[in-house]
Amino acid sequence: MSSTVISRALVCATLALASTAVLCRESQSTLSCETAKVERTALGQAPKGARRVEKHVLEVITAKGAKRFVDKPPYEEMGGLRWRYCGYAPQAKAHLIERMDEDFYSGDLLFDDTGRLMHAGHTVLFSPDEKEFLAIEQEDGVDGENWTVYDAAGKAKWKGYAGTTAKVDGIDSVISTFDHPQWNNQSKLTARFVCTSSKTHGVVTLSRSPSGNLSWRGHVKCS
Incomplete structure (x- = not known):
C-alpha cells in the first residue's frame, strides 16, 4: 500500500453486498463499488478530477x-476487462476503481x-x-x-475464503460463511459467522497465535 497514512474517515455506509453486509462505525473508512451504482455521481468525488475520456477509457x-x-474487449458482461470509478476516501486519500472480468469482481x-x-477489492474497509x-x-x-487483510505497506497479512469449509462425503463443502466485517476498538478484524446447516451464528475475530500466524478465533462447531 502507499506510504500515505490511512486516517479515520467520518463517512461510513451500510454496504448491501450479494452475500455480505458491511457494517462500520463512524470512525472507520469504507469504499465500496456495491454502493456506487452511478459512476457519474462517483466521479464528482475525485478531488483533482476524474472523467470518461472515451466510453471505454477512464481517467483519474x-x-x-x-x-x-x-477496458479490454469484448465489452460485455461475460468477457473482457471493465473499469468503473467507485469513489474517493478523503482521509485515506484513495480512489477505488472497480475491476470486472470473467473471473473476478474486484x-x-x-x-x-x-x-x-x-x-x-470491490469493497475496502480501513482499520x-x-x-x-x-x-x-x-x-x-x-x-x-x-477476503484479504493488507498492512500499510501493501503486504497481505491474511488471505482466504470468508468462511469455513470441510470435506463432506469426500466433497469440499461450505460449513459456514462470514459477513458483517468490522474493526473493533483494538483494531482487530471481526465478522459474524453463520452455519449453513443450522441457524447457529456468532462472532469470530482474526487474531494472532503464539506462533505469529493469523487465524479466526471464536467459531463454534456447526451441527
Missing part, C-alpha cells in the same frame, strides 16, 4: 498526474498523493488505527467471498 487525476484505465486502489496503484485494511472480492462461480 492524481498529484502525480493522470492515470488511465482502459477493484484497485489508486492513492492520490503518490499515484500508486494496488490491487484491493481505525490507520495500519490495515480489508479488501473483499468475489470469484466467479464461488459461493462466498475472498
